[in-house]
Amino acid sequence: MNDLKRLAKLLAKSPGSIDDDGIAGQSGYTPLHYAARAGHRDAVIMLLNAGADVNMATRAGRATPLHRAAYMGHTVVADVLLERGADASLQDADGHTALDKALSQLDGAPSAAVGSGFLLKI
Numbered sequence: 001m002n003d004l005k006r007l008a009k010l011l012a013k014s015p016g017s018i019d020d021d022g023i024a025g026q027s028g029y030t031p032l033h034y035a036a037r038a039g040h041r042d043a044v045i046m047l048l049n050a051g052a053d054v055n056m057a058t059r060a061g062r063a064t065p066l067h068r069a070a071y072m073g074h075t076v077v078a079d080v081l082l083e084r085g086a087d088a089s090l091q092d093a094d095g096h097t098a099l100d101k102a103l104s105q106l107d108g109a110p111s112a113a114v115g116s117g118f119l120l121k122i
Contacts, residue, residue: 028059036065
């Protein structure tokens with residue numbers, strides 16, 4: 001069984017509990033945070049369709065799924081999050097927005113991110 005089928009099965013078993021503390025754990029990372037950080041576009045869409053909070057901040061660091069996707073350079077996932085209502089102005093515990101996170105990882109190559117349209121959307 002592939003991971004998306006397994007995820008769909010889990011979501012069907014526990015509707016409405018996608019952001020519960022029992023799932024998020026001590027750090028506050030929800031399944032959406034993990035999927036966004038890993039760049040799993042289809043899993044992100046599935047989780048959002050199941051009611052995951054697109055702007056849920058972690059307890060440790062106040063990072064949103066958009067922060068995680070931006071930091072890891074997952075522009076396709078970040079686009080999905082933005083299209084689904086992610087607030088690009090939210091700041092983490094250090095005062096950084098998703099744009100700040102994206103820029104911190106560019107290593108002198110902002111034209112690639114601007115060319116993809118990602119930075120223009122944030």
